[in-house]
Amino acid sequence: MPNAFWCIVEDDRAGLPKKVMAEVIGEATRLSGGAEAVWLTDKASDEGLKQLGEWGATRILLVESAGLAPYRAEVWVKVLADLAAPEAPRAIFGPVTSKQRELLARLAARLGVGLSADSVAFAMAGDTLTATRPVYAGKLLSKVAWAKTPCVATLRPNVFRPAEAQPGKTATVERPQTSLGDAFMKFVERREETSTGLPELTEAETVISGGRGMKGPENYVILEDMARVIGAAVGASRAAVDAGWRPHRFQIGQTGRTISPKLYLGFGVSGAIQHLAGMRTSKVIVAVNKDPEAPIFKIADYGIVGDLFEVVPALTQEFKRLLEK
Amino acid sequence: MKILVAIKQVPDTATQMKLGADGKTIDPTGITWIVSPYDEFAVEEALRIKEKRGQGEVVAVSLGPDRVKEALRSCLAMGCDRAIHLNDPAWGAADTLMTARALAAVVKQEAPQLVLCGRQAIDDDMGALPAQLGELLGWPSAYWIMEEAVDADGKTVRVARQVEGGLEVFDLPLPAIVTAQKGLNEPRYPTLKGIMGAKKKELKDVKAADVGLAAEAPQLSITALEALPPRPPGRIIQGDLPTAVKELVRSLREDAKAI
Numbered sequence: 001m002p003n004a005f006w007c008i009v010e011d012d013r014a015g016l017p018k019k020v021m022a023e024v025i026g027e028a029t030r031l032s033g034g035a036e037a038v039w040l041t042d043k044a045s046d047e048g049l050k051q052l053g054e055w056g057a058t059r060i061l062l063v064e065s066a067g068l069a070p071y072r073a074e075v076w077v078k079v080l081a082d083l084a085a086p087e088a089p090r091a092i093f094g095p096v097t098s099k100q101r102e103l104l105a106r107l108a109a110r111l112g113v114g115l116s117a118d119s120v121a122f123a124m125a126g127d128t129l130t131a132t133r134p135v136y137a138g139k140l141l142s143k144v145a146w147a148k149t150p151c152v153a154t155l156r157p158n159v160f161r162p163a164e165a166q167p168g169k170t171a172t173v174e175r176p177q178t179s180l181g182d183a184f185m186k187f188v189e190r191r192e193e194t195s196t197g198l199p200e201l202t203e204a205e206t207v208i209s210g211g212r213g214m215k216g217p218e219n220y221v222i223l224e225d226m227a228r229v230i231g232a233a234v235g236a237s238r239a240a241v242d243a244g245w246r247p248h249r250f251q252i253g254q255t256g257r258t259i260s261p262k263l264y265l266g267f268g269v270s271g272a273i274q275h276l277a278g279m280r281t282s283k284v285i286v287a288v289n290k291d292p293e294a295p296i297f298k299i300a301d302y303g304i305v306g307d308l309f310e311v312v313p314a315l316t317q318e319f320k321r322l323l324e325k
Numbered sequence: 326m327k328i329l330v331a332i333k334q335v336p337d338t339a340t341q342m343k344l345g346a347d348g349k350t351i352d353p354t355g356i357t358w359i360v361s362p363y364d365e366f367a368v369e370e371a372l373r374i375k376e377k378r379g380q381g382e383v384v385a386v387s388l389g390p391d392r393v394k395e396a397l398r399s400c401l402a403m404g405c406d407r408a409i410h411l412n413d414p415a416w417g418a419a420d421t422l423m424t425a426r427a428l429a430a431v432v433k434q435e436a437p438q439l440v441l442c443g444r445q446a447i448d449d450d451m452g453a454l455p456a457q458l459g460e461l462l463g464w465p466s467a468y469w470i471m472e473e474a475v476d477a478d479g480k481t482v483r484v485a486r487q488v489e490g491g492l493e494v495f496d497l498p499l500p501a502i503v504t505a506q507k508g509l510n511e512p513r514y515p516t517l518k519g520i521m522g523a524k525k526k527e528l529k530d531v532k533a534a535d536v537g538l539a540a541e542a543p544q545l546s547i548t549a550l551e552a553l554p555p556r557p558p559g560r561i562i563q564g565d566l567p568t569a570v571k572e573l574v575r576s577l578r579e580d581a582k583a584i
Contacts, residue, residue, distance in 0.1 A: 118452075137447065311569075
């Protein structure tokens, strides 16, 4: 619908929208009064459509086709651009994921409009939308405005308040006729990472991070023990990744992943500016370090100066006691 | 094979950032400028492709004011053959789309088989340029690649892109755009010989009119730049270990409601 706020659905590749969509739909609803979900997938489900409706989507545009998987930008962008032309939405939002970062950048280029990537706040003044995004390693905040609509933006996960599910609320579902873009890229294979059984770093509500103070790769097991107790992801600082202790996909910071969990716990992490760039929008920051001068204490909400090899097991036990109550 | 590498000059991460008087830009005094770290992975990969094939040309290109020449010289010192500097006040307020349009115009003139970019520049962290360039050119693009192999006859490139939970491997027909991610390679340091040699290599200034572009307004503009609101002061929890740990968990539960 004209002037609608579109939310491009990120799904779990098994028919359900990811939880982060509650945040995207929640923010779009706050800004506009009603959000529309646009779901491109090879596999939708009634349960997934119901979920989007309960999160507050008033209307769902569903394009379901085997040709949409695996995601290739050139196939998807044509579909979205064709849908957007007659609909003329005011904004097109998506969560920051590896896919949508690329997809919405390409879409903005095709539509000839601006893009605000990794946004952490929005404001509407009359008809005008502005976005806030961290720049310069998160040291400054940039406010940006679009010259024309649709305003295309990606939203940093865990930052926006998720929509509360309203049981029984439903969306109208439309299945527009569209044709896919021609695929240039030829899919060869997907290699799954060995699963840690722990949440994905960028999606986790709690993240535990180990730095140089971990002393070696074999010691991360104590962080994983704690992670299993509190349902956290485990990441690492650049120093630990560069030392070869953890694979690069676990790196938090400037040349790694940007995270914004509700709770961040850093053990033996000094808090180099490169690391802070990737985690400083965390809501609550806990630091444990032997060095009272470690820069991470400057941004930590709670700190313990001490030996992590003593603190971690004691803390895990205390979490266990609390959560088993 | 001709390869173009798009790079950006950015403030060193360790540099303290100060706001400019206009409230929209940074104060450039005292800033140490570097080639954005991800772009170094792109330069390195381009040089490796050329070395492996035993022939080819690597062209570094960047958009920005005069100071950007220094970053392009660094790329020449690493081993790039020549450099193109998109240097025109018309691009002074360039957003990613305007930058992508300028680069697309250069790509059309240069006709490389492959364009390499870094995952994102560490100043504005937008990470949109490679995808937008691909869209404007109608080329395939691959983000966040951890592996790359151009086939022997230079017709396709096989890439492994990083996605949540794994890697996806694709064959892209050339010409194509690929985006370097940390883990792809270990960038080399320029040698003294490389630094000396860089001074003699071609570094061409290009104006908007040279690539057939007229001045345009940006689609996204910065209306304000602000310092980060300070975090409320934290608390170092004192006491012996069992007491401190208990108090931390209590605080996380009751005060911060984070667990």
